[in-house]
Amino acid sequence: MKRRSFTAFAVAASLGFSLAGGASAESLSDLQKRQQQIESQKSDIQNSITQKEQTITELQKEQDSVTAQIRQLDSKITESESKIRAKEQEIADTKAEIERLRAEIEELKIRIAERTVVLEDRARSIQQSGGSANYIDVLLGAESFSDFVNRATAVTTLVNADKDILQQQENDKKQLEESERKVKEQLASLEEMLAELEKMNAELQKQRTEKDNVMKGLVADEHEAHDHKLNLEEEQELLDSQQASIQAAIQAEKERIAEQERAAAAAAAAKKKAEQEAAAAAAAKAKAKASASAASASVPQAAASEPEPEAEPVVQAAPADSGGMFMRPAQGTFTSGYGQRSLGDHKGVDIAQAGSGVPIVAAADGVVSRSYYSDTYGNAILISHSINGQVYTTVYAHLSERLVNGGSVSKGQTIGYMGNTGRSYGQHLHFEIHKGPWTVGKENAVDPAQYINF
Ligand SMILES: [Zn+2]
Incomplete structure (x- = not known):
């Protein structure tokens, strides 16, 4: 590219x-x-x-x-x-x-x-x-x-x-x-x-x-x-x-x-x-010159100074758990839905938020199955979950940084930061849920909106 x-x-x-x-x-x-x-x-x-x-x-x-x-x-x-x-x-x-x-x-x-x-x-x-x-x-x-x-x-x-x-x-x-x-x-x-x-x-x-x-x-x-x-x-x-x-x-x-x-x-x-x-x-003052030190009139300010814009915090707020099976993996604007592109091959959802420290959190308790860089996903983390006997895989792509490389993670735990790596056009999180394992053909992908209110 x-x-x-x-x-x-x-x-x-x-x-x-x-x-x-x-x-x-x-x-x-x-x-x-x-x-x-x-x-x-x-x-x-x-x-x-x-x-x-x-x-x-x-x-x-x-x-x-x-x-x-x-x-x-x-x-x-x-x-x-x-x-x-x-x-x-x-x-x-x-x-x-x-x-x-x-x-x-x-x-x-x-x-x-x-x-x-x-x-x-x-x-x-x-x-x-x-x-x-x-x-x-x-x-x-x-x-x-x-x-x-x-x-x-x-x-x-x-x-x-x-x-x-x-x-x-x-x-x-x-x-x-x-x-x-x-x-x-x-x-x-x-x-x-x-x-x-x-x-x-x-x-x-x-x-x-x-x-x-x-x-x-x-x-x-x-x-x-x-x-x-x-x-x-x-x-x-x-x-x-x-x-x-x-x-x-x-x-x-x-x-x-x-x-x-x-x-x-x-x-x-x-x-x-x-x-x-x-x-x-001043004219009035000159007129009333006789009455000395009668008034200590304050001169009004020409213009009030504008308030300084508040600096954006480096690490922003992580999303709050709303209590579903999966929670929202990042704060921000829901910019693209599942299958919503003209050719219907978008196998996840996109969430965009400006700033350098937008936390990405695990959508549910699970085990990090992959933490790697790919040409398409960029910095990506795959987490396997077992919920009520069903295996799910969540994918977090285009991250700026990955904070986990393996092991267990808990729901809401910060696993990385939002970024623009791989085949990405602007900082956003590309998030996928698979009912079962992740496959190259993404046959198991399901609409995350089934589980999460974006
Ligand atoms: Zn996407």
Whole structure:
């Protein structure tokens, strides 16, 4: 933050000083100079706000584009996952087909075994009738031509039948091998396709994760830009209120000068009147010169001296306990309420009081949980309270000085002095009550006006 420490309160304080000191012309030009400075600060801030708004718009555009990409990826993922499911179904079907073929193979094995038995039976019957397993021997052993014909017919039938059986067996075996080969091929190709689909899906998921991260970054950037804008707007608001109070101070100073001039004129008139009276009295005295030491008339004073303004005490009064759950943490003017700023992010109340020794007191009995300096809170004290079984945390920010660093404090005990440290624009106390612990997001913050009459 640049120098923006002078504020409504500082202005009021300097006005109070100038009233006592009476440097009215300088005071007026000072005030007017400050108004101009604030005006230029306001226009700087307005430019920054405009820039932040542009940044936000750009980030939102980028988010829209990433959202569209994510939408596309999601649709591709949906498609690829549906393909994977289909391939998995095909693989399951193919495995069932292999099972079915295996059952068929078992059946065929049984058939082959049965045929072998048939062939062996036939060979045995030929051996029994002809004594030899050899068909030629059977034919050559014919006793007559008709016997030969009979034997030849039988042999031909047997040979053809054997041939058929052997051919059948050969065909069955080939068919079986072919089916098995085809199905195995099919399974291998399905598994390859599934692997490819899964690889593609993994790639899509990876892209999706990358887009998610880009999106998260964009959203975070946008939040940050929003926060900056909020801070700038808050600053703008504070400058506005400063301008208003300076304007009031200028008005008051002008009225004071006019009043001073009226008083001077009245004093001059009174002096003139007194002089005239004195002259008249002198004339009367001259007339009655004879009566010596008859009168010891007192000459009236020209003007009564103004009473000295009372000096402000260094340490002012601490607030009195009004008897609630929490007491008022400081004397002064209630300048800003909970959530009362245009964007509703004020998580506490502000109390302002001029002077160097405005005491800040613990709002209730408790334990100091933190006493530290932060860029935003300035010198800050956090106190934990346990009231009727409920934990509360009170925050006292922008203090000039912290008087406690830990340990127990009691209700009304002075813990520090009001100041203007951290992100503060004029001496004030920023006071928060949290129902529960204090968090960065201030989710537990409650309106202190629920407990305290400000
Ligand atoms: Zn505040």
